[in-house]
Amino acid sequence: MWMLESSNGESTNKEVVNRFDNKNMVVEVVKKTSSTSGRFDMLTDIDLSVKLDEDNVDEDKKVEKGEHKKNPQIGQDHQMCGTKYDETRSPAPNFRRIRQQHENGYAFKCKVGGRGSEFRERAQLLTRGAEPSSVEDESPPSSPAGPTASVATHLRDELMAARTEITRLSEENDRFRSMLTQLSTEYRNLQIHVVASMQRSSDTLNNQVQSPQKQCISESPIILEASIPSNPDIKKFHGLSSPRSAPQEQIAKQMIGTRIFYNQSPQIQDITVSRPGCGRPSPEGSLSPSESFQGRPAMLQPPSPSQKACQLQQRASVHQSEWQANKSQKISHCDVPQGQSVNQFEGDQVKKARVSVRARSDAATMNDGCQWRKYGQKMAKGNPWPRAYFRCTVSPGCPVRKQVQRCEEDTSILVTTYEGTHNHALSLAAAVMASTTSAAASMLLTGSTTSATPHMATTPQFITISGPQGQNSTAVPAISASSPFPTITLDLTNTPASQISNRSNNSPGTASTNLHYFQDTTINGVTISQATTQQQLMIPQQPTTISCPMFLNETAHKHDGSNLTLRGAFSDPTTHHHRQMDSSDGTRSDHQHKPAVTQPPESPTTLAESMTAATAAITSDPNFAAALAAAITSILAHQHNNNNNQSLQDLATQVTEIRHREGHQNTSLPPSSFTPVASSGTTEGLQVQPMSHDAELSTILASAMMSTSKDPPSTGLSKSPRPFVSQGSAVAAAPDRRHQ
DNA sequence: CGGATTTGACCAGCGC
DNA sequence: GCGCTGGTCAAATCCG
Ligand SMILES: [Zn+2]
Numbered sequence: 223m224w225m226l227e228s229s230n231g232e233s234t235n236k237e238v239v240n241r242f243d244n245k246n247m248v249v250e251v252v253k254k255t256s257s258t259s260g261r262f263d264m265l266t267d268i269d270l271s272v273k274l275d276e277d278n279v280d281e282d283k284k285v286e287k288g289e290h291k292k293n294p295q296i297g298q299d300h301q302m303c304g305t306k307y308d309e310t311r312s313p314a315p316n317f318r319r320i321r322q323q324h325e326n327g328y329a330f331k332c333k334v335g336g337r338g339s340e341f342r343e344r345a346q347l348l349t350r351g352a353e354p355s356s357v358e359d360e361s362p363p364s365s366p367a368g369p370t371a372s373v374a375t376h377l378r379d380e381l382m383a384a385r386t387e388i389t390r391l392s393e394e395n396d397r398f399r400s401m402l403t404q405l406s407t408e409y410r411n412l413q414i415h416v417v418a419s420m421q422r423s424s425d426t427l428n429n430q431v432q433s434p435q436k437q438c439i440s441e442s443p444i445i446l447e448a449s450i451p452s453n454p455d456i457k458k459f460h461g462l463s464s465p466r467s468a469p470q471e472q473i474a475k476q477m478i479g480t481r482i483f484y485n486q487s488p489q490i491q492d493i494t495v496s497r498p499g500c501g502r503p504s505p506e507g508s509l510s511p512s513e514s515f516q517g518r519p520a521m522l523q524p525p526s527p528s529q530k531a532c533q534l535q536q537r538a539s540v541h542q543s544e545w546q547a548n549k550s551q552k553i554s555h556c557d558v559p560q561g562q563s564v565n566q567f568e569g570d571q572v573k574k575a576r577v578s579v580r581a582r583s584d585a586a587t588m589n590d591g592c593q594w595r596k597y598g599q600k601m602a603k604g605n606p607w608p609r610a611y612f613r614c615t616v617s618p619g620c621p622v623r624k625q626v627q628r629c630e631e632d633t634s635i636l637v638t639t640y641e642g643t644h645n646h647a648l649s650l651a652a653a654v655m656a657s658t659t660s661a662a663a664s665m666l667l668t669g670s671t672t673s674a675t676p677h678m679a680t681t682p683q684f685i686t687i688s689g690p691q692g693q694n695s696t697a698v699p700a701i702s703a704s705s706p707f708p709t710i711t712l713d714l715t716n717t718p719a720s721q722i723s724n725r726s727n728n729s730p731g732t733a734s735t736n737l738h739y740f741q742d743t744t745i746n747g748v749t750i751s752q753a754t755t756q757q758q759l760m761i762p763q764q765p766t767t768i769s770c771p772m773f774l775n776e777t778a779h780k781h782d783g784s785n786l787t788l789r790g791a792f793s794d795p796t797t798h799h800h801r802q803m804d805s806s807d808g809t810r811s812d813h814q815h816k817p818a819v820t821q822p823p824e825s826p827t828t829l830a831e832s833m834t835a836a837t838a839a840i841t842s843d844p845n846f847a848a849a850l851a852a853a854i855t856s857i858l859a860h861q862h863n864n865n866n867n868q869s870l871q872d873l874a875t876q877v878t879e880i881r882h883r884e885g886h887q888n889t890s891l892p893p894s895s896f897t898p899v900a901s902s903g904t905t906e907g908l909q910v911q912p913m914s915h916d917a918e919l920s921t922i923l924a925s926a927m928m929s930t931s932k933d934p935p936s937t938g939l940s941k942s943p944r945p946f947v948s949q950g951s952a953v954a955a956a957p958d959r960r961h962q
Numbered sequence: 963c964g965g966a967t968t969t970g971a972c973c974a975g976c977g978c
Numbered sequence: 979g980c981g982c983t984g985g986t987c988a989a990a991t992c993c994g
Contacts, residue, residue, distance in 0.1 A: 598986060611985070617964095626984090821973060 327819045580629070581714040583636040587626050590638065591652030592616050594624065605630045617646035622656075635715050 425920040581588055587610070594612035602609040607628040622642035629635035644656055 595965090597988090599968075600984075600986095610986090613986095711983065761994095 395774035401753070527810070576639050576709040578637055578639040578709050579714060580635055580710040580711060582634045584634065586610075587637050588636055589651070590624075590640075591654075592622070592644070602627065607633070612643060614642075616644065616648075616652075620645050632715075639709065680708050 223789070351626075357641075401637040579588065579590075587594070593615045595615045596610055597613050598611035599608050600611075603625060607630065609625055612619040612624045612626065620642075622644050624641070624642065625639045627639075629637055629639050648656055
């Protein structure tokens with residue numbers, strides 16, 4: 223027993239009350255008591271020194287009062303649980319200590335040392351209070367005396383118990399570890415499988431594309447309209463500035479709400495992408511404005527297969543280039559330029575990728591969750607409605623741009639084309655859009671048409687991919703000079719029938735689905751409330767075009783900000799006129815936007831799920847594996863009654879599950895935030911609930927697509943959006959107002 | 963007054 | 979080289 227005099231007059235006594243020897247470790251129990259005025263009245267510390275065999279040198283052990291833990295393999299866990307390492311004092315490399323101080327003054331300290339460690343630093347370890355750092359003698363264990371004897375015994379028992387527990391935990395940890403490893407392996411294999419499947423699908427698709435126009439709608443209308451002139455999608459621009467009503471604004475505000483961090487955030491990347499997108503972040507500085515505009519749609523990095531490796535390493539290094547005011551030059555060639563690596567080329571392609579969204583809206587623009595500033599408007603050939611150009615102003619350097627134009631044939635349809643990748647956090651709605659854009663880029667990139675196709679084959683038919691020239695597709699001729707970028711069209715109007723009719727003879731309005739319930743699905747960490755419908759007209763093999771009936775009506779007039787009100791009505795089926803318009807135009811076709819064939823009617827119900835799921839899915843994995851999984855998942859509901867794709871469903875399920883297991887759940891995007899079911903047109907009160915009518919569907923969709931907020935990327939979610947920047951855009955007001 | 967919109971001008975790419 | 983078109987800039991204008 224030692225007595226140490228503290229600076230404050232108190233003295234501390236130490237005594238080795240017990241010593242436990244084991245072939246693997248030596249444990250010393252040192253009782254410390256502090257006394258005042260020579261009276262030992264308080265037990266302040268019991269120092270447990272454990273000397274381990276060399277084999278256990280690196281193991282951390284902790285012994286707490288009444289609780290013992292040891293698990294060499296989960297030392298981190300211990301650490302996380304509050305145990306502190308005092309490594310700074312470790313005299314030897316292999317010497318680590320863990321100290322746990324109890325409130326009542328007891329501290330059971332466990333020292334772990336390598337061979338030869340003599341544990342002469344216990345005094346130093348117990349530096350609290352008045353205890354000076356003195357070296358304790360390695361004196362032989364003194365016989366327990368008095369009350370300390372029982373304590374020592376107890377400690378020894380506990381130590382043994384702790385060891386047992388540690389061993390158990392270690393074994394358990396091993397099991398978990400192996401389990402995780404197995405899951406990871408399975409996941410990888412599954413991804414490979416998915417990719418392979420997609421590849422096969424793409425091959426099939428290509429074959430189909432060879433003889434395009436003749437294909438029945440039910441088949442898969444992939445339209446590679448690269449050579450097609452004017453872009454039908456964006457033909458019309460409805461009136462332009464329409465005044466916005468207060469009520470509408472209010473609604474819009476209400477709509478704004480859930481937001482998530484999307485892009486740049488690595489977390490998101492993790493969440494959305496199982497394998498981080500390749501940060502092919504070629505500095506945008508090299509990009510012309512237009513390039514950046516077209517570029518990386520949605521925050522995801524270009525996912526070309528060739529970039530996978532890169533993707534793995536480079537994560538979300540989304541560099542967002544400053545908006546450059548230069549004029550841009552667009553790459554019109556589809557061929558890989560000499561001297562340019564495939565990756566580079568792909569990257570360019572991605573940059574060029576565009577996503578066009580067709581949605582019904584009376585408002586000048588669609589509320590997509592971002593702030594936009596109009597920087598131009600001009601008449602586009604072939605469409606009496608002006609085309610408005612907007613730039614994202616959420617972040618100063620955000621390169622994202624969008625074009626808004628009314629559909630000539632159906633002025634209720636607003637065609638919004640997005641290009642570029644946001645360099646900031648996005649609201650939920652914006653994220654959805656961005657995701658879609660990313661997905662489009664990914665698809666276009668990866669497969670060119672081919673690769674894109676495969677995915678699409680499994681996705682709901684509301685997406686149309688069109689590209690300048692099917693990169694792999696022979697069907698598509700040359701790219702038009704002005705529209706070198708591939709475009710994916712999301713048709714949110716419920717015009718499947720019309721679309722079909724355009725390309726096929728389906729009668730409009732045939733698409734109808736019953737929305738039965740919403741089902742939460744997590745894809746890439748995003749929980750999606752999917753509507754499950756009983757009647758689904760999904761046509762399995764339609765790769766390219768997916769028409770997703772979405773009944774979004776934006777009543778707000780204010781440009782982006784405002785609101786979007788969804789009318790539950792299915793709109794007329796004549797909204798798709800992509801190719802037809804082009805052909806009918808007779809005008810020059812430089813439209814970059816090449817809408818594709820529309821799909822067979824799809825029930826509105828599926829829209830929400832399709833949209834969200836597909837988007838989320840697409841977003842997540844550059845390799846498309848994730849995208850595919852998501853897509854599959856998105857259509858699971860559709861296929862509930864359809865046994866055709868049981869295997870597909872299984873695959874999707876597996877992927878999803880695995881992803882979950884691997885921790886891909888979205889952390890920054892609370893599942894609830896993405897639950898698109900909103901009541902009362904508000905995104906704030908998202909909840910999963912049965913949906914049975916259009917209004918509800920509209921609301922859901924609105925939540926998913928349009929709810930927005932413009933808060934800075936500080937919070938993942940915020941309900942209160944700041945007002946949209948634009949003051950009532952005049953996009954839809956009067957056609958022909960300006961001619962270039 | 964600051965910010966957003968409007969709108970004429972400018973530029974680049976492409977076809978002829 | 980010219981004309982056309984898409985896309986963008988930026989001064990003027992509008993608006994809250
Ligand atoms: Zn942005």
